[in-house]
Each structure stands twice: as structure tokens, then as C-alpha cells.
Amino acid sequence: MKKIIFILSVILVVLLIIWLVGRTHRQTVPNGNGYQASTRDEKIKIYDIDDLEQQVAKIIPIGGFDYIRGGAETENTMRRNETAFDDADIYPRVMTGVDNPDTRTKILGIDISMPIIAAPAAAHGLAHVSAEAGSARGVAAAGTIMSVSTYASSTLAEIAGAGNGAPQWFQLYLSKDDAVNRALVKLAENLGYRAIILTVDAPIGGNRVRDVLNDFKFPLDLPNVPRSGGRGIGAIFAAAQNNLMPYDIMRVKSLTRLPVIVKGIQHPDDAEIAIAAGADAIWVSNHGGRQLDGAPAAFEVLPEIAARVNKRVPIIFDSGIRRGQHIFKAIASGADVVAIGRPVIYGLALGGWRGVESVFEYLRADLQRVMWLAGAQTVDDIKNTELRPRCKIE
């Protein structure tokens, strides 16, 4: 009897040790190399998205923060992404009987609560220990679409699990190794992701001076990319295909039955080429000003691209969206929905999944107020609104 009790105790102790080691491992993986991501878990009060940036600066390490908030070179294009919205005005209509405007809409057959979705962004684990799994839960709670980067810090399966059936899109950086591309697209498809976003504006990384100064290396693994931990963004992009052509869009189309969205379009001719190659949607973006400094603000090129696309496929727009009026102006200029990159990560850092939900809820409420004051009852009404170019009073 004593022997049995002894053996059982030994087994129990061994199991306890295995459990403890596993638990410690799970907790420290996102904080590898001493990196301290946030563990907050609360709704956040927001009066201005730009203010969130200041708060995040105080709670995550400088290398991770600069990687997230930074842009390329002088950061002029990044700054212009936000200020360009000031060059077009909303011409308010005040006797339209608008009442409690409806922000719901649809994109690629998916119903969403607001015309605002999460842009794909690498390494959410720099912001919060729950990483993209946390973001996915917050985005799902807000009733909209989560886009997941190839360079995510959670696995595609973890993110799908956290979304619990909510719509998710997978963003592909084409690898030089076609077997990797096939495997990732098939995995995303099997896990229930509903579209593939092919990003075409990053054949190499932009010149991000903050990362150079910080000698920034990812302190944690990017589990969907082999051997990524401890490497900089330049080294990661080196494994990606560095010469993209229309044929690559066709190639991705041939890998999947899902719609393929081409992200990073900044010129009407490229929109035309992408549609001819089979793109099911165009994503107008300059990558949040992180790639080519000296390029125009994304909002400046949107009307030309929308005119060329001429409603043949839907348009997603991002880069610089921080307010309801920005969303209104982008939709009035031809976008079907907008996406946000940094604001999602700031919400995640400040409040975990609840913080992400707070960011979407803030922007939805802000958009609804703008719609009410401008005279638009529905998202389709915004699409039929004409903006007024700003007059210069001499």
C-alpha cells in the first residue's frame, strides 16, 4: 500500500512539474529576451486616438513601440496620411430627417457592424501578451473583420480559435519558397479564414530609421515564419519574394477558392493591372507610411483609383484613419470600408481584447455622430455624398 502511495505521489509531483514548466513557458514566450509586453485587461476610455499613442509609449519597451508607431525615413508620408483628410471638407446637409444612422454594411459577402476593419499588422505580441489572439477576440466582439499578418505573433489556429467563428482574413507575404505559400494558404482556408490578402507594397522593407537606431530585432518568434525570432524586419523580408508581378496574383488565385484582395495599391494603373490579374478587391494603402517615404498620402490617391476601379470590385482603404470624419471622407471618396492598423495595436496594449473592442466602438460612435451631423442615414448615403475641396481664402 505504502509503495502504491509513494508511486502515485511521484507521478503527481512529475505531473505538477510538467504543468508548472508548461505554464511558465506559455507566460514567458511572448516576453522572450526580457521583453515586457502589456498584460492589461480592461475597457479603455478614449477621447482621441492620437492620445492613445502617448499612453502606449509609457507601457511598452521603446524598441517595440518605435517599430509599431514609426514610419519610413522622414515620416512625412506617414504624417500626411492623417493631415490629407483636412484638405477635403464634408458639406453638411441638415434637414434630411436623419435619425440614429446605421453603420452596418457588407464587404465580400460578409455582414459587419461598421465599415471599419482591422488591418493586418505584424507582431501584436510586442504590444500585449495575448497578441493577435487578443486582437481577434476584441475585433469579433466589435462585430467586424480581423485581418491576420503572415508575421503575426500568434499561430493562425490560435487566432481562428479566439475569433470563434467571427470573420477573419489572412494576409500573405509571398515567400520565395512556394511550398510555404501553398501551406499557409491551405492552412488559412482549412481554419475558416474567408479571404486572402496579398500585400504587394513590401518587396523589401522600408527605410525605418527608428528601427535602425534601436537596432530593432523581433524579441519573440513569429510562429508562422520559420527562424524569425531575434531577427530584424530586413532579414525577415529577405525570405519574401522581392520581385512581384501580375503573374503572382494569378498564382495566388490558383492556390485558393477564397477571394484574393490585393493590398498596397497606390496608382490607378496598378489597380487596373490587379483587376485584370483576377483581384477580387483592391486595398488602397501606403502601409501606414512605413514603406516609401515621399509617396503621397493614401487619401490623396483614393479618388483617382476609385474612379478607375469604377465599382468593378470593392475598395478597402487604410493609412491614417483616426476619426469618424476620416472614415466618412474615405467612403465618400470611393472606399467601401476602411481599415485601421496602429489604433488596434494601441487598444490591445492599453486594455487587451477589451481595449481593442473599445477602439472600434469609439470609432463606430464617432462615425455615427459624423453621419448624423452630415445628413447620411446609411453607409450607402455616405457613398453618395460629395466632398467639398477646401477653398483658400486669399
Ligand SMILES: Cc1cc2nc3c(=O)[nH]c(=O)nc-3n(C[C@H](O)[C@H](O)[C@H](O)COP(=O)(O)O)c2cc1C
Ligand atoms: C506595426 C505594424 C505592422 C504592420 N505589418 C503589416 C504586415 O505584416 N502586413 C501588411 O500587409 N501590412 C502591415 N502593416 C500595415 C497595415 O496593414 C496598414 O496598412 C497600416 O497600419 C495602416 O495605417 P495606420 O496604422 O495609420 O492605420 C503594418 C502596420 C503596422 C503599424
